[in-house]
Amino acid sequence: MTRPKDLDPSSNPRALLGAELRHARERAALSQEALGAPLFVSGSFIGQLEAGTRRMHLEYAKHFDAVLDTGGFFARNCGALAKSRYPDHFAEAAEAEAVATAIRQYAMLLIPGLLQTKAYAEEVFRAYHPTAPDETIDAHVAVRLDRARLLGDPTTPLLWTVLDEAALRREVGGGPVMAEALRHVAGLARRHRVIVQVLPFGSGAHAAMDGPLKLMEFDDAPPLSFVEAPDMGKLLDDPATVARHVLMFNLLQAAALSPRDSLALIDSVAQDYGHGKLHP
Structure with missing residues (x-):
């Protein structure tokens, strides 16, 4: 069986991972509800993963790899989704x-x-982090x-x-x-x-x-x-x-x-x- 290729981190990994999940689930002839039931999550949650509106966590990824026979693809690629500029x-x-x-x-x-x-955000972050160096505040503001x-x-x-x-x-x-x-x-x-x-x-x-x-x-x-x-x-x-x-x-x-x-x-x-x- 052909295994999916690992994702390019420079792409949109969450959207690509979701598309691959949908493809693998349909190939296995499973409904969203059936795939989510062992994880105690709803079919709509699986749909959100497939649509790229929710992040796939490692525990889910390991389950998908086991059920969908994807050779560890989802677990390997979860790392790209775990990296975020946000808290x-x-x-x-x-x-x-x-x-x-x-x-x-x-x-x-x-x-x-x-x-x-920018000025308002700087004041907000300085209030949140009164002892942080200016570089940290600047980084928070830039992300916002x-x-x-x-x-x-x-x-x-x-x-x-x-x-x-x-x-x-x-x-x-x-x-x-x-x-x-x-x-x-x-x-x-x-x-x-x-x-x-x-x-x-x-x-x-x-x-x-x-x-x-x-x-x-x-x-x-x-x-x-x-x-x-x-x-x-x-x-x-x-x-x-x-x-x-x-x-x-x-x-x-x-x-x-x-x-x-x-x-x-x-x-x-x-x-x-x-x-x-x-x-x-």
Whole structure:
């Protein structure tokens, strides 16, 4: 039997590994559910591996090699997927984000990474790592700004962000940094590259008071939800959980200001920062 060749690390190894998994599974006449059952993962999870929206871990790779008779191919090539510029708790989410067709997120206390400016990101990372050398902070910032390059495509992914008003009022790096950061967000909205709503303080209690929320959709795989805590994060694919998080985001949208009114508020707060006015 002809064995698959090892992957070129300079290519997109996750997508290629997923395509090879689909080919090997179909050759073995196994359904996604049947392949995933011994690992206690769903058929939809196997589909996400095949579509390249989830990372293949070594324990799964060894199982696939044994069941699909692939001569250790998947285990050998897992190393290419384990290397990431992102922290372990965020790596899978960042990789999924890069191939998503739509991203919907709620940010509580800060402007989210995809919308940050260089100066704002520097202040955030310096707060996270107060004793790190400048070179480390610069490296973190470079990776974050590189993530935002996915917005260089004029239409994909759709990015819809609900910003808590606290993210506008929390002064990160001083007035000039905040003015630039908010004008950057407003500029993306004016160019119709992102949709931004602000959830005002006056809206009171809301559906996502426990923390931030990110939802991702894909052309050829089920949607994912990403939940995050300090130095922790988890991608969720359980349909009931994702559906609940979709409802939460819909409720946030309903409680938030309209995109037009949100843009007016962002402009106003940016102008205040630019004029040296402080916000509590």
